[in-house]
Amino acid sequence: MTACPAKGARKPRADAVRNRERVLAAAKLVFGQGGEAASLEAVARQAGVGIGTLYRHFPTxxxxxxxxxxxxxxxxxxxxxxxxxxxxxxxxxxxxxxxxxxxxxxxxxxxxxxxxxxxxxxxxxxxxxxxxxxxxxxxxxxxxxxxxxxxxxxxxxxxxxxxxxxxxxxxxxxxxxxxxxxxxxxxxxxxRPDADQREAQGGLFAPAAGPRR
Structure with missing residues (x-):
């Protein structure tokens, strides 16, 4: 039986989800550039949303x-x-x-x-x-x-x-x-061919040795 959604719970609106993703993608670009341009206002401009929209998703x-x-x-x-x-x-x-x-x-x-x-x-x-x-x-x-x-x-x-x-x-x-x-x-x-002998002696991903006879 499929569980019913909790009473009063609502899925985020599609546009809200899109805005959040746009802000995150923009923040990655702006923060990656660094410097003085790495401000929340620059992120909002890059995402094409208002600063209020940014703060609704990310209050700090x-x-x-x-x-x-x-x-x-x-x-x-x-x-x-x-x-x-x-x-x-x-x-x-x-x-x-x-x-x-x-x-x-x-x-x-x-x-x-x-x-x-x-x-x-x-x-x-x-x-x-x-x-x-x-x-x-x-x-x-x-x-x-x-x-x-x-x-x-x-x-x-x-x-x-x-x-x-x-x-x-x-x-x-x-x-x-x-x-x-x-x-x-x-x-x-x-x-490298000249490293094969050294690696044959063991490595982090070398096959486990078999049981001794």
């Missing part, structure tokens, strides 16, 4: 920052799942790492505000770390088992490397620099 700046952050994390998780059907597991991993750069660009634009959010919501960083680690672990395992990348790197190491590259750059064109460095990093992850 912190609420908007947290919503954008959580939306970005969930989109990265969804992307990782979609990329698991890519013909080349290594290419799927490379595309996901490039998406992380875009995620960090948005995060950089609201780093000060996120610090306030995290202080009041200590589980936010733990939530994102867990979700992203599990997402990239599946991509790494698939690429390693396909023999396309080396087996001695784990998801935490990969995330630290990619995010570290992003925060080590502070020039206006930092994203272009990081994307180029990611290609170099990806070349280093790929299997």
């Amino acid at each position: 700046r912190e609420a908007l920052f947290e919503a954008v952050y959580r939306r970005e994390v969930e989109q990265l998780v969804d992307l990782a799942e979609a990329l698991r059907t890519e013909a080349s597991p290594a290419e799927a991993l490379r595309r996901w790492m490039r998406a992380i750069v875009e995620f960090v660009a948005t995060k950089k634009g609201m780093v000060a505000a996120l610090a306030i959010v995290v202080k009041g919501s200590s589980d936010l960083m733990a939530y994102s770390q867990d979700r992203l680690t599990r997402a990239v672990e599946a991509l790494l395992r698939r690429a390693a088992e396909a023999g396309e990348i080396r087996r001695d790197i784990g998801p935490e190491d990969l995330l630290r490397t990619v995010i570290g590259l992003c925060y080590a750059q502070d020039r206006p064109d930092w994203q272009e620099t990081v994307l180029r460095l990611l290609d170099v990093f990806m070349d280093g992850l790929r299997r």
Whole structure:
């Protein structure tokens, strides 16, 4: 039997849902650009809504920052799942790492505000770390088992490397620099004939040893 909706409960109006999504998409773009333009008024203008509409959905700046952050994390998780059907597991991993750069660009634009959010919501960083680690672990395992990348790197190491590259750059064109460095990093992850013997001795995704006889 299908459960009846709670008495008095109403689904959000379609236009309200669309406005919320437009605000979140606009906030990602505005915060990603950073600087003085990263204001709520700029977000409202980019979304094509009034500032009052923005505040109805997100009554505080912190609420908007947290919503954008959580939306970005969930989109990265969804992307990782979609990329698991890519013909080349290594290419799927490379595309996901490039998406992380875009995620960090948005995060950089609201780093000060996120610090306030995290202080009041200590589980936010733990939530994102867990979700992203599990997402990239599946991509790494698939690429390693396909023999396309080396087996001695784990998801935490990969995330630290990619995010570290992003925060080590502070020039206006930092994203272009990081994307180029990611290609170099990806070349280093790929299997090399001279590394096969070393990897055969074990790795994070090496097959479990059979029982001793």
